Amino acid sequence: MSMLSGIAAATLSKDLRLEWRSKDAINSMLFFALLVVVIFSFSFNPTAEESRRIAGGLVWVAFLFAAVVALNQTWARELRNQVLDAYRVSPAPANALFLAKAFGNFIFVSVLEALMTPLFIVFYSLRALGPVWQLIPVAVLGTWALVVNGTFFAAMSLRTRSREIMLPLLLFPISIPALLAMVEATSAILTGEVSAKFWIVLLVAYDVVFTTGCLLLFETVLHAE
Amino acid sequence: MKRVFPLLGGLTAVLLSYALYQALVVAPTDQLQGDVYRIIYYHVPSAWTAFVLFFVNFVASIVYLIRRSAKADMIALVTAEVGVVFCTVVLVTGPIWARPVWGIWWTWDLRLTLTLVMWLIYVSYLMLRRFSSSGQTPVMAAVLAVFGALDMPLVYFSIWYFRTQHPSPVIGGGGSIDPVMLRVWMINWAAFLCFALMVCWSRYRLERLQREVEEMQALESMIEPRSAR
Numbered sequence: 001m002s003m004l005s006g007i008a009a010a011t012l013s014k015d016l017r018l019e020w021r022s023k024d025a026i027n028s029m030l031f032f033a034l035l036v037v038v039i040f041s042f043s044f045n046p047t048a049e050e051s052r053r054i055a056g057g058l059v060w061v062a063f064l065f066a067a068v069v070a071l072n073q074t075w076a077r078e079l080r081n082q083v084l085d086a087y088r089v090s091p092a093p094a095n096a097l098f099l100a101k102a103f104g105n106f107i108f109v110s111v112l113e114a115l116m117t118p119l120f121i122v123f124y125s126l127r128a129l130g131p132v133w134q135l136i137p138v139a140v141l142g143t144w145a146l147v148v149n150g151t152f153f154a155a156m157s158l159r160t161r162s163r164e165i166m167l168p169l170l171l172f173p174i175s176i177p178a179l180l181a182m183v184e185a186t187s188a189i190l191t192g193e194v195s196a197k198f199w200i201v202l203l204v205a206y207d208v209v210f211t212t213g214c215l216l217l218f219e220t221v222l223h224a225e
Numbered sequence: 226m227k228r229v230f231p232l233l234g235g236l237t238a239v240l241l242s243y244a245l246y247q248a249l250v251v252a253p254t255d256q257l258q259g260d261v262y263r264i265i266y267y268h269v270p271s272a273w274t275a276f277v278l279f280f281v282n283f284v285a286s287i288v289y290l291i292r293r294s295a296k297a298d299m300i301a302l303v304t305a306e307v308g309v310v311f312c313t314v315v316l317v318t319g320p321i322w323a324r325p326v327w328g329i330w331w332t333w334d335l336r337l338t339l340t341l342v343m344w345l346i347y348v349s350y351l352m353l354r355r356f357s358s359s360g361q362t363p364v365m366a367a368v369l370a371v372f373g374a375l376d377m378p379l380v381y382f383s384i385w386y387f388r389t390q391h392p393s394p395v396i397g398g399g400g401s402i403d404p405v406m407l408r409v410w411m412i413n414w415a416a417f418l419c420f421a422l423m424v425c426w427s428r429y430r431l432e433r434l435q436r437e438v439e440e441m442q443a444l445e446s447m448i449e450p451r452s453a454r
Contacts, residue, residue, distance in 0.1 A: 156353070156365050156369070159357050159358055159361045159365060160353065160356040160358070160365075161356050161357075161358070162356060166352070166353065166356055169352050169353075170352075170353060170369065172345075172349075173342065173345040173346045173349050173373075173376075174346065174349075174372055174373065174376050176376075176380060176383075177376065177380045177382075177383040178379075180383045180384075180387065181383055184387070198386050199386075202379065202382060202383055202386075205382075206379050209375050210372070210375065213371070213372060213375050217290075217368050217372075220290065220364060220368060221368055224360075224361040224364035224365065
């Protein structure tokens, strides 16, 4: 266990340092999400009442699309100089690599969300009528739901032709229940009309099921030849 | 086995035409919906057939992950392909039926959405198979099939909470159905299953031949450069 966490921590800190110095993923994600916010805002031009209803959907669709930008870059960096092959022959547990990548993506997407949320509030003049603190578990669980499968499918789509387009094709259908839960929970909190509890429980279930699935099958995917 | 195939083909043809006769002529007209309801003899058996095929795909994928047998992989491939076709039939006949009966083409109801999501997952499965390089395709595809199966209960509960409009299941759902209708339904389902089995089988033979040809070509290309020298 300590070996797993040690290797995961080392890989994670390497990825964070690389990202801190290049800022490739975060810049492209941020600009992409900004474009989505602006385009949605002026194509719908909603009133405060309307935007409360649709914001949940808009926010998460924007984050989902932006997250794909970062997820696509997750493994690409390891292909240069055959780093991934080196990892395959090393005795390090595959799940350490997976967890490090997933946590890295989680951090990137969380930073994106933290920076973009104020913009959403400004553009859509949002004010929540329900319990605002519930947005925190929804954001955390929802982000993890996106990145855990996203990291996994990014590793899978590495082996395909036109891998950049393959990731969303694999990720979106599987993510439908999670996305529905995030959108509905956010709308429920913003409008304050219904409770978001069921959706939060569903997100927990989704996270548990797919985190387990990813950890069980990642080694198979990494070593697939 | 080769002799069984024409027999199966004949049986399928007979069953399909008998089922067509039963569905269009013998089955009584529905009190409320009139003749338009007869589409259920295609809609529902197609759905069940698709679900059976997807289930076989899931089992074959698990077997592949454990045993790594090429046979299981080929079964998974053909059941996914044929399953998507049947699922498409369901998704096309559904709106055609819904329009006159419900007055709308589409609604985000439990079973509609579930079927649509299943269709999406399996289309992405086929895309993955098409786009990945040959050696790793079976593993990737099997893993995706397992993920899709894990997703299904979650989709079910999310949509179940979201909304429900579809008529409650007729069998085991407390609804009543004319025994003649039920019989016609079952005959149609049997015919569709036979048809699916036949298509899967010939697709399986085609796939096996194709793989053999590819293997031979690979071998030949390994031998030829030497003889040319």
